[in-house]
Amino acid sequence: MIVILHPDSALDTIEGKAVMEYLSARSGITPHSHSITGTGRTLTEIYVVGNVAGLDQAEIESLPGVEKVVRVSREYRVIGRHTGDVRASGFTYNGVRFDPQSLHVFAGLCAVDNPANVETMMQALQDHGQVCTRMGAYKPRTNPYSFQGHGLECLPYVFELAGKYGIRVIAMEVTHEKHLEEIENCLEACGRPTGVMLQVGTRNIQNFELLKNLGRQNTYPVLLKRGFGISLTESLNAAEYLASEGNTRVIFCLRGMKTSFNTPHRNMVDFGHVPVIKRMTRMPVCIDPSHSVGTLEHSSDGIPDVFHATAQGVIAGANMVLVDFHPRPAEALVDGPQALTMEELPIYLEDVELTRETYLKRIQRFQAAS
Amino acid sequence: MIVILHPDSALDTIEGKAVMEYLSARSGITPHSHSITGTGRTLTEIYVVGNVAGLDQAEIESLPGVEKVVRVSREYRVIGRHTGDVRASGFTYNGVRFDPQSLHVFAGLCAVDNPANVETMMQALQDHGQVCTRMGAYKPRTNPYSFQGHGLECLPYVFELAGKYGIRVIAMEVTHEKHLEEIENCLEACGRPTGVMLQVGTRNIQNFELLKNLGRQNTYPVLLKRGFGISLTESLNAAEYLASEGNTRVIFCLRGMKTSFNTPHRNMVDFGHVPVIKRMTRMPVCIDPSHSVGTLEHSSDGIPDVFHATAQGVIAGANMVLVDFHPRPAEALVDGPQALTMEELPIYLEDVELTRETYLKRIQRFQAAS
């Protein structure tokens, strides 16, 4: 780390001394100062060596007299993609491979309501060759008086029906470590007919206690949804929390951002960041077009915005799609208005496939031409 | 609740029927339609009666054919200030009264580091007549490799020193229900020399499991920090979570918002919302000038921004001030650069007092003139 002082703040000023004092007070840290003269000015830099990971860059930058702090060490040690990084990416869970080269669609119910709808959904997925789905049992809701999900009660029939229809991975949100335990117990009791990918919602992105708990187990992979109101750096740090505790089977999900500008979409579609996540980290990237767009309105070409948003993610290399379907959207207990129907499932899957093929062709042609 | 359809969407259109179908499918809900003709147009409205609290307004508004949804019932049932509301506001905890008319300063350490600094702080507070403080034991940090607070280990000396110096209430952040248990056990073991106000940080504002846990106890009041990236409505709903579970001893804290515009302040000072919270709810309102401003820079009049931000909250009726002090800011383990020193404590308290007197005079004169 290098701390650069303002041109006015030499080491013998009050501010300069305070900075050196601040740094020297940190254990395992040694600051070395360095003066550079040029163009009639003298610039002071302090090289900080030792255990710099514990230092808070923002704090140091806000010390009086400090112009800039340059961190030499890399962020995101575990999840990051570093120069010359030869570590493998991706993982296999319950027979399904997730990595930066693969693509899986997780179509399913935002919130489980009853066994009939779960079965209809699972059967439709099997009919169209799908082995992954989403099923919401624990629903965090903004309003304390809203429906909060059927929770533990629905797990047995969800898992059994998944097994019956060949579903291998269910993405399911958890909001407390007790849910992890409930899922584990229920899966065990059912004879593990399927697998679960634990989903951390955007509202829990900085619930560090939950992240640490999910990071300390290796049984289940984690789908981490980007924070809708924090910087990308902060969201990636949340992913690093999981990894730093030991669980590196993490998929990062773009789900739209809260801005002043997203209307008439529910959130601001942020799939322009698909290549960014793939460049900065080794995590597979998921997109959630349903929560990003939040409407079934369609363009003047007849294609719904949810299809277009999906295509935008896939054409840029997304590895997973989380999308809301429901046999009878008008009856859905949560987010019905953004759910697609069983009739739309094959059209949607075909659209994804066509776009995916084009993505693969784009890579081929680009590599041939470059 | 009233659902207004687009002028193009009569009840006999596909969209109109779908809306009625959606509403009819909800248990405990009865929709009544109603047509209004005027200016050559016919407008359709659906009156929804019954258990409307369970309905999701945003979902209904996103149904095709729906123009607007007007909710007749009031939000924030428990914490809200409703027309003609005669319920009492405020509470007394450990001998200290908190309500929309009182003012308390909670000066203290953002993060507890060692007994010496805690004692210096407590003594200074006693010397200046203060009975409240802030002391951070559990520190949620964005980066997994940053210092996370001394936790349980520091509680005994913090509580004992508080008792020694007559401190009656310590604001202390918790991030998991196990911290509540640790605090309870330690206070009990020490003989309850002081009291604790449980603080929920901005990053946990939508950690609903934590809110529900803190709402289910009545021993400790809760200081809820506004979410820095969500709407005010969403933050107030979080306060209602606490109250709906049974704990109505809640103070709402403004602490600055994350925007594109706050630089050079750490966050965007949001104390313009002090009168808004006091109008909409019956909760006392706290301000946190340290985290809002995040710098010790001062204006051309010589007064630091932290003092000015404090005055801005107090002149508009704030009931509590949470502010970072430290005997040796350069050594502070967290947020040192924004901490004021022991020497500044009396000047700060005098500035608060002068501004508070002016606020009280403003009310008198306003009421006399109106």
Added chain:
Amino acid sequence: MIVILHPDSALDTIEGKAVMEYLSARSGITPHSHSITGTGRTLTEIYVVGNVAGLDQAEIESLPGVEKVVRVSREYRVIGRHTGDVRASGFTYNGVRFDPQSLHVFAGLCAVDNPANVETMMQALQDHGQVCTRMGAYKPRTNPYSFQGHGLECLPYVFELAGKYGIRVIAMEVTHEKHLEEIENCLEACGRPTGVMLQVGTRNIQNFELLKNLGRQNTYPVLLKRGFGISLTESLNAAEYLASEGNTRVIFCLRGMKTSFNTPHRNMVDFGHVPVIKRMTRMPVCIDPSHSVGTLEHSSDGIPDVFHATAQGVIAGANMVLVDFHPRPAEALVDGPQALTMEELPIYLEDVELTRETYLKRIQRFQAAS
């Protein structure tokens, strides 16, 4: 327009009377009140007829006692796509057709620097079959001491070289009506070897005097860049300004939004709104991947973010692409770091073509299946 009062605000309350008084005071406006009783409550609605276009909805909504205002009349009268709208879309300019079905790439120089680079660019475009380009002569810059473009001085050689290489339309930003005059005079003097599409930058999106001036002429079409810090409604109102003055040859350009979340991109890519603009209006939609992304970094698949962002716009039906190229980006006077090179031009165009074909196939399959 319908004004709905709070349940507490009947017509005989002070607030209710004030609302009626406010509305009655408007010329050409007649308010009719209407009471609805249900579930033990009485709701008051005021139907406003007459010249409602002059009323300010936000103002009325902020009157005490008002719950909601529902506007029955449609926004964006001229540019909007209304139910049952049979008006034609698009226009032909200088032999080139622009409409919601076409696609044109405008590759070129963000800022004109010298004749050699302009010629290299134009020749490369002709070699690859292009008849459109972008050439910046007037550059609005945030810092008053930055280079502001060569302006009038460079117009003659830009227009002559365009003619020489068969360029039919040049997108060129103007920031004052005098630039329009300079362009008109210079084109006339040169014998009109090419055409110009006037570009209004994001910083001038609410420079209503400029919009009115450009709207009062019909010679040149206008490319309007979305405001990076205002709502979509406000940006579409700016387009309506142009159209309401008489010029309906308007293309709307998405160019990324200013948020707290866009880093490491220069702006937040907003191409998820391509289908939204096409649904709400009859304007062709342009995307500007260069200013949105603002970097030449590439994904782990080797493809630059600018290519991916372009593909995301095109796969969803964009009609125009504005993209920065430069023969020697390191020498470019403005935005060099985001410019692609002449060598990348054919690869880029081929990538656009492949994605466009897929978009057309998506429509076919979607229509066949639906």
Added chain:
Amino acid sequence: MIVILHPDSALDTIEGKAVMEYLSARSGITPHSHSITGTGRTLTEIYVVGNVAGLDQAEIESLPGVEKVVRVSREYRVIGRHTGDVRASGFTYNGVRFDPQSLHVFAGLCAVDNPANVETMMQALQDHGQVCTRMGAYKPRTNPYSFQGHGLECLPYVFELAGKYGIRVIAMEVTHEKHLEEIENCLEACGRPTGVMLQVGTRNIQNFELLKNLGRQNTYPVLLKRGFGISLTESLNAAEYLASEGNTRVIFCLRGMKTSFNTPHRNMVDFGHVPVIKRMTRMPVCIDPSHSVGTLEHSSDGIPDVFHATAQGVIAGANMVLVDFHPRPAEALVDGPQALTMEELPIYLEDVELTRETYLKRIQRFQAAS
């Protein structure tokens, strides 16, 4: 300026060479490289001397291989408050002194509607000892079909009535240089009975042509309203545009920011930045509580939010207050719902006076204690 390369990017890498090539290509610029070895790493820095003002820091920072750019030279050369700056601040216009120590209230009509209301307003101001007012003649409106102000037509009676009631300065928005000419001609024709402070609205903050035009004259001071959707740096650069053209009689006005968080206020009150502007620049600082708050709702203490917001600005040292009043708010053509009445004028002025006295006492006590 200092350009710091990534640890991986030595001068002999492709990226390192490209950076040197980029810098060398700039005229009047000489880059000098410099290698620093430490902790097993080598860091390369490039010192850039010469005409660095023309360089674009963001561009250089986005070059591959660049870690950070540190600018040594100061921003805001003319308007800035620099270390050791001994230049005078403030100015006198038409007998009224504006500087960082003074305070003036500009109460008046957001939009001029008719002579009777103008006269009522002016008389009330004279009755309460005021010599400044606001009067909107040219109104930029988001919607092209909204009322746009009476413009030139109302100037004669506004100026004559101002003269009659002893008003010395009228703040009046202009949106084009022709308005400046109209004001000048009308004032001249009337015999200069009053003075005008030209107001640039938030929507024109980056209308650089307008800024340059207003900067080239010295007759009228300029009140520049902060951009509601750009960074503070960008808004201050707009002020520097005025000053760099020659007009240093500039007052900077805080008027609230557009965020996702301001509801129920119209904008997010940004008066926490009063001390920031006073520290960074030598401009007097104005606050506009009416447009920031945009409502007449009041706190539970009975005092309206507009009064509280005003007090928040004044207690922190604001030098000017722009506030909407109207004899009959319900009839106001623009922003009536936020206007205060003639009856409230003395109460408002007294509240400002009381708070101002407290601000002056705060400075005294702070200086005595420090």
